[in-house]
Amino acid sequence: MMVARILAGSAAIALIAATIPANAAAAADGEQAREAAFDGMISSADQMAWLKDMSSAPNQVGSPHDKANAEMQLRLFRQWGWDAHIETFNVLYPTPISTTVEMIAPDRVTLGGQEPAVPGDTTSGNTAGAIPPYVAYQGDGDVTAPVVYVNYGMPEDYDALARRGISVKGKIVLARYGGGWRGLKPKLAQEHGAAGCLIYSDPADDGYATGDSYPAGGARPADGVQRGSVEDMTTYPGDPLTPGIGATADAKRLTRAQSKVILKIPALPISYADAAKIIAALKGPVVTGKQRGALGMAYHWGGTGAVTVHLAVKSDWSLKPVYDVIAMMKGSTFPDQWVIRGNHHDGWVFGAADPLTGQVALMDEAKALGALARQGWRPKRTIVYASWDGEEPGLLGSTEWAEEHADELKQKAVVYINTDNNGRGYLFAEASHDLQHFIENAARDVTDPQTGVSVFERNRARVLTAHYEDPGSVTPALAAAAKGGGDLLVGPLGSGSDYSAFLQHLGIASINLGFGGQDYAGGSYHSVYDSYYHVTHFDDPGLVYGAALSKVVGRLVMRAADADRVPARYSDFATTIARYVDEVNTLATDQRAKDRTLKQLAADGDFKLTSDPSDPTTAPEVKPVTPLIDTLALEDASDRLTRSAAAADAMLSDEDALPPAVQAKINADLAGIDQLLLDPDGLPGRPWYRNMIYAPGTLTGYGAKTLPGVREAIEQRRFDDARAYVAKTAAVLNAYADRLDAAVALAKGG
């Protein structure tokens, strides 16, 4: 295996040389010419060759092929002229020793186990060394209990159960994937007293309701299972034993029992072929509407004892190594300003789409940048390319690296640019909003492979047609932006990939992007079927979007590295903050009104009057009415930011007229401005998350919560926290505005 892989790698390198135009060096003096030369070196064929090789064997953390992939990349980076090394951390990463799921009643049926091979997908028959369906950081255990169906297992589902008098205490919950991050399902089940948790992929969400099942199409087949992490990443990601510090050999570690991010109850993922056997036997009230899935049967909430399941998991909880590949290209002018670009290389099984579609795009960029450097180009800033390990279990490699190098990164990092799995369709981007215009400009300059227009134009067409077909699907702000032809709005960053430590722990301005929306990567996600065959048939045939991704990201990297100053537009951030403040105020107002209504309806007995004899329900739980929360400080900070940002942007548009020393001082001061958005105490209950603007939601997981200290406190009815974080959030916005004001004052000779 290893030898074959190295040969494949070498063959790929041979391909590269052929794709470098002979005159590229001469043409690469202007930015446009350099980018054209860069584009000319990007090669879908190279990406295909790497993808095939790197996904040829299981490559989860600790597997031989994962290590081999790291070493192969190290060799390639060096061949391409980068100063590269592998940095190793030792992390707590459990692997399954045994997993058991069996239905005990009404019939004894063995469930679970490895996914079967499918015709055409050669790796699917080659699962030696692959982990079976498993979720990392569940709590080992052995339980036998009745089953309760909990739909997506989100808070509103527990509300629906409570209104029906159904408790999950001591039961095993059966949750379907979707509606919120995987890890929240067993966490909320545990908080509600459940003894165990099964998670399955309902065909409504990524199966036959979305397309033909694999291998006829790309949708998840009956036997496909989604593995994943259930580490409580919303408390902190990375090694569970070393929060806030690098998991080096000699790091001071928590015990497993001390860690707050490991589950106490056993949990396993299963296929819908298995779940259907359980669901078909459940009794109790029928599940209707959006809470049912797409299996061809009635769904029941269960909890009656009609179905009993035995669930047992035993894991190897030893430390394992993760191998981060770090490659540097030193900057000529600002060597201590770093542009960092990363993707991860570990998968759950073969990991062809996730993460390798993004990883091979990153490699193609590194190849082309190396070639440009050999041809004489030298970036002004230092470029750092990182291939992370251990992302899948909990952003391990990136988090440990960021924690270990925190001091240096706070000094030097000006932007972190992340990708992960990539598919075909539309460019999506989430980012620190002062980088919005920077991203959109790159999207304007890259051609969409399917349509021949720019990636930006295609995204704009998507917004406009979606708004035509379903106006409610597009926010008014985005629709207005698209109609006006201005920048489309990038989303906020939550979690689920390697930017978390950079943005949310260190405050480094970050970008996450990729293509998608017309692929079936959801159908193979974290399963044995996430294979080269699946990717090249259903997700990005020919890896043409892999090439497009390299071109977009390559531009971002080169432009960020070569620009006179960090390419931010502060008004975009200010406009976005103003929108978020409005949202938070509306949230509080609406929640208060809804609380008042519920109190009245419950007092009047209106829910008793509308209970259906076929499905009797009680009133929703009445909670104290949301009080008035004074957000004046936040509104003031937002208004001030708007003025300061406008002044700063105006000053910067004429910055060339300033004396070079003043320019240098202004640019250096602004390079780290996003770090001012941190509060040293972090968010309530999760001090690792220090960014007061962007965080993953504790009840969304991957999904972002903006102004999280305030927004989540309102949502979760921690009203004292809400008031405290109005002040804290206003303070970081004022610090950001102070920095902008100082720059303007400096320009005026202040």
Add this chain to the structure above:
Amino acid sequence: MMVARILAGSAAIALIAATIPANAAAAADGEQAREAAFDGMISSADQMAWLKDMSSAPNQVGSPHDKANAEMQLRLFRQWGWDAHIETFNVLYPTPISTTVEMIAPDRVTLGGQEPAVPGDTTSGNTAGAIPPYVAYQGDGDVTAPVVYVNYGMPEDYDALARRGISVKGKIVLARYGGGWRGLKPKLAQEHGAAGCLIYSDPADDGYATGDSYPAGGARPADGVQRGSVEDMTTYPGDPLTPGIGATADAKRLTRAQSKVILKIPALPISYADAAKIIAALKGPVVTGKQRGALGMAYHWGGTGAVTVHLAVKSDWSLKPVYDVIAMMKGSTFPDQWVIRGNHHDGWVFGAADPLTGQVALMDEAKALGALARQGWRPKRTIVYASWDGEEPGLLGSTEWAEEHADELKQKAVVYINTDNNGRGYLFAEASHDLQHFIENAARDVTDPQTGVSVFERNRARVLTAHYEDPGSVTPALAAAAKGGGDLLVGPLGSGSDYSAFLQHLGIASINLGFGGQDYAGGSYHSVYDSYYHVTHFDDPGLVYGAALSKVVGRLVMRAADADRVPARYSDFATTIARYVDEVNTLATDQRAKDRTLKQLAADGDFKLTSDPSDPTTAPEVKPVTPLIDTLALEDASDRLTRSAAAADAMLSDEDALPPAVQAKINADLAGIDQLLLDPDGLPGRPWYRNMIYAPGTLTGYGAKTLPGVREAIEQRRFDDARAYVAKTAAVLNAYADRLDAAVALAKGG
């Protein structure tokens, strides 16, 4: 069978006597006391006995049991003291000689045929004389063709097919029930060139997605089939050969070929067990989102030739008799003002829920009214109770009777009150809006059997809780009404039951009501399983809502018959009209904006840019932009109506102070005011429909279109019609206001 039935009828009558309180006559001098006496005679037990008997054998038009049910009712009405007779019409009613559905490719599979017996439901095993799954007034034929899935078979589904380049020309379409009236499915298929039409009941709509399947629950089982009519009732209902006149023995008849309401292509309904076999084999693009159903498989649009079906129907097209039972109780003061109350007695098979739940409630009312009359009460107006035959095939009995007696009805009828199948839950009411307050007052005075509050209060609780749980599910006007404690808003009348000829052809103010929302009548609808067992287990156990219906309708009948004047409140009509005029203006504005957007997006190629390679689509068809349509005349008429109605209501609140002769003149003039809403030319393309305010939509079938001449013309882009019907609709509203103004003038001595 017949003897047993008569005995059962007699037994029921014996029951009745026992339920009449001895002192009822003495107590019945005031309205409240009379209504209490009436309530005391209403008996769920009587209704159960009649229901069991009348649904004991197939009772479709032309069946022996249908005739026997008519004769039994005639006998009962007479026993109860009514002046009753049976009026017979001879109508074109086709019955199946042979029906064939078989899949030819990819496999030969015989489909269709009678539904099987289910345990517990005794009549389901007793289907001798029942018609097999069939749709009346389809076009006989014998076709073999590829199948195209068309979802609900509504215009937007054909748009979705067109965007995928899939034609139904020469094909057999497979449509699912729902989303629009049954008859529109084969009609639109035919208009698009299809050779045949299959209609099936998807489990998403009334099967396991909504509850447990029969007989475990009330939802439609895999083998259940919905029969029904596909007569083009939106052109005209009633006998296809005698539009506008009674189908008497010597009536001048059209030929079958001349009739505009009979389909040209063959059509049959099938079960989802059968449909699943076809759907599983279809090829082509995958159907996603709301256009797929709840079968446990991928849906494909088909049309590829992968599936070929043979569909053949041969019918007996002879004339058949329908038996309307008409019972009259002469009024003491205004014998020539008629309060008419009807329900039908024919079913598709056993018809227990549809129509007999409503029919036995009507009988219970007639029993109690008869008893009150025997005890000395005499209504001021004449009461006419009607038990219609042939409603199911096309409102035959009611339409022919209304057409035959049109002149007399225009002179005498002041209100028509209709019910049809009844279930448990909430009172729904659709009506001429000048009767809204009249209906809501009755709802305030009847107790809901499940909760013990008034029917009105329960409806109010439903609006309030629905608005709390999903604000978008309740219109702002209705939510405001419920919050304020005022009348809830009744809906407009479309079609689907026997009020059509009264309201839409003759202009007689009408009401249609019933209970529902917590039953499973949809699961047995028009199938063999619409049985006594199903009704008493899943729809209205104990027929307690049957009794509640009798109490509501009994109040409406007695109050309308005994009131000094027709119990209208004209401001309710004016308020409703103002809302409809707003809606029509918004429709035109929104459609114009959407047209402009589409034109631009299509010109810019935005749909080409967003086509998905897994499911390529073209742009929607670009149509000429909706022009500005001047609705000034309608707005003026609405404003004037608002003023006139307010003045009339104010005058009527003090009417008692006027001289009796003036009162009598005013009341007589206002009794027929709703007939002024007719235009003699009728609606575009369907002159039978003469009401300019209320009509069934040509593309909704049962669903109402208000201000239909204008609204549908805009929707269907007949903009010259829209302008012409602004004038016609304004004219009828002005005539209505003229009548109100004349009454006010009369009161002032003018």
